[in-house]
Amino acid sequence: MIRLDNISKQNGHHLLFVEASAALQRGEKIGLVGPNGAGKTTLFRMIKGEEPPDEGQVSVDRGVTIGYFSQDVGEMAGRSAASEVMDGAGPVSAVAAELAELEHALADPDRADEMEAIIERYGEVQHRFQELDGYALEARAREVLAGLGFSEEMIDGDVGALSGGWKMRVALARILLMRPDVMLLDEPSNHLDLESLIWLEQFLKGYEGALLMTSHDRAFMNRIVGKVIEIDGGSLTTYAGDYEFYEAQRALAEKQQQAQFERQQAMLAKEIKFIERFKARASHAAQVQSRVKKLDKIEKVEPPRRRQTVLFDFPTAPRSGEDVVSLKKVHKGYGSKRIYDGFDFVVRRRERWCVMGVNGAGKSTLLKLVAGTTAPDDGSVVVGGSVKMGYFAQHAMDLLDGDRTVFQTLEDSFPQAGQGSLRTLAGCFGFSGDDVEKRCRVLSGGEKARLVMALMLYDPPNFLVLDEPTNHLDIATKEMLIAALSNYEGTMLFVSHDRHFLAALSNRVLELTPDGVHQYGGGYTEYVARTGQEAPGLRT
Structure with missing residues (x-):
């Protein structure tokens, strides 16, 4: 249906594609992956005809209808x-x-x-x-x-x-209702709660057309796609399988290429050593010339292109008391809507509670009550002894000073820290090289989220309160965060719609439903096994 034949594309001085080829056949569901800035959105725009390749050809079969969902939804007003x-x-x-x-x-x-x-x-x-x-x-x-x-x-x-997030959903709904022959979906899982995400998953599984999509949600991607196209270093590589298969194959290919590279380097070193040793001896002249010619003809094996992933090593947080936070007979409402009515809840040291519930159930309200950014109408919220809290909320990103650079923001918060230490911190959260000189006003949503996370985690709290910490983060950054938080010895209370994040980090589940509040020992995986549902709003 759609073919990309030897396409090349340059964006300013940045080479995005060099003689790259791929195809999308009828009924295929393909995940498009690659690091930020690799050219995923440009590829969508070329398929849609909004941008031509510099060289090569993009062919779309006659009569094929294409629906394209992007993050840029435009103006909407005046209609339902x-x-x-x-x-x-x-x-x-x-x-x-x-x-x-x-x-x-x-x-x-x-x-x-x-x-x-x-x-x-x-x-x-x-x-x-x-x-x-x-x-x-x-x-x-x-x-x-x-x-x-x-x-x-x-x-x-x-x-x-x-x-803006709900307008994104309206734009997505337009494409889903259209049911074109081909859907191009650029991050459709952004801005969706868990129930909507699972509904979209089922919709796309039943969709009979061809699908090419990007997503930062690995569970969502894994359940839908049967093929992966990777953009890396200007080329397009196709893997036949789901996202997990792609990851395993990519790791295997990297390992094999590294081994091949090392073998060749060892062989080259041996040959060069022989040439250097005997080049001055007339008796070995023929052998030396033969080996020089042999080296000239050898096709050099390149080392694998490594994705730059820096692991954040959590400094040890001070120990808190056993009771981290206690809510007793808490009442909270907004206008006529009651959110909590005599709510009791205790978080103890080293517990990792994930809070689940449909939109409006009171998830973010609970985190605000615990963090002290909103007060209960009645009842008490008591934070325990020696508790040092770190609170991540979406609005924190709006509080960054737009005129300060990334590095200045880190320096402002930690004036006693050395430059090397702060650069390492910045690198762990994806700010390497000149990125640290970016002003906060030009940062993307993902970059702002990473900077706020870095500010929160450098001087580690022993109690983390996280409201959708994975929004805007790409898969690699989420993996880094999960790895860091897996080794974290403090206490956590968090809301997330990312099932991989939930399963990896929770050891308790607090479920908020119209029928009342339910507590589950064991993490998200055990919760799914016990309830038979991945989210409270899916209960029949």
Whole structure:
């Protein structure tokens, strides 16, 4: 359906692709992977025809419809979420618009002399609308929006009143409703809660078209794709298998290439040593010349291109008391909505609680109560002795001074630390070389999240309160964070929609449901095994 033949593409001085080739066949579901800046979004834009390759060819079979979801959703306002979604549903939305115009014309007395032609055209358009299942369009639009977490009120309300994250969901819903022959999805799992993520997973599994997508959620990617295309060093490499298979194959290929490289280096060193030793001896001249010619003809094996991953080594946090935080008979509401009504909860040292619940259940409210950024209406929240808390929330990223650089921000927070120590810290969180001189105002969401995390973890707290810490983070940074937190000896209370993160780090689950609060010993994996569901909102 789609072929990339020997494409080359340069962005400024940055070479993105060099004679790279790949193909997307009918019905295939492919994950597109590669480090940040490798050219994933550029590849989507070339397939969509929004940007040409410098060399080579991008071919799309005639008549193939393509739906492209990107993080840049544009302006939305003045219509309901349902109307916005239906308007982007491809050919059926154009037919619906013409049908509405014809209905208006039928009721217009000034066009009585055209009525016969209008009625004839109306019949044709109505037939086409039925063929495209147009009369079920609104029901399908509402079903998709509900699956992505929209309430009835939000579906019918002005889309302009929604936050950026919810507008992203509207843009995604447009593509899903369109059901094109090919979907190009650039980070569709961003901004989704766990229930919506699992719904989208099921939708894409049942989708019969071809899919090419990026995602920072490895569990989501792993369950959907059956093939992976990797962008690395300007080339496209295709792996037949899911994400886990790709990771294993890539590691194996790296290991084999490293071994091959080392063998060749040893052989070259031996040959060069012989040449150096005997080049001045006339008796060995023929042998020396023969070996020099042999070396000239050898195709050099390159060492594997290593992804730069620096592990963050947690300094030891001071020990806290046994009772880290205690909530007793806590009442909390916003307006007429009651969130907590006589809530009791205790976190003890070295427990790692993940908090689960649907949107509005009170997950972030609980973390704010514990962190002291909001007060209970009644009851008490008591933080235990010797507790040093680190609180990560999305709004923390907005508090960074836009005029300060990454390095200046670290220096401001830790004036006693040496430059080498702060550069190592910056490197662990993905800021290497000139990246430390970037001003905070130009940082991406992921870069801001990494900087806030670095500020929080350098002088380690013994109690981490984390509200969606993996939002905006790529897979490599998440792996680094999981590795670091696995060795962390303090206490954790956190909210996340990343199932890999939940499974790797939790040893307790607090589930907030309309039926009440449930506590589970054992982590997320045990919770799934006991309840039979991956999220509270999926309970039947």
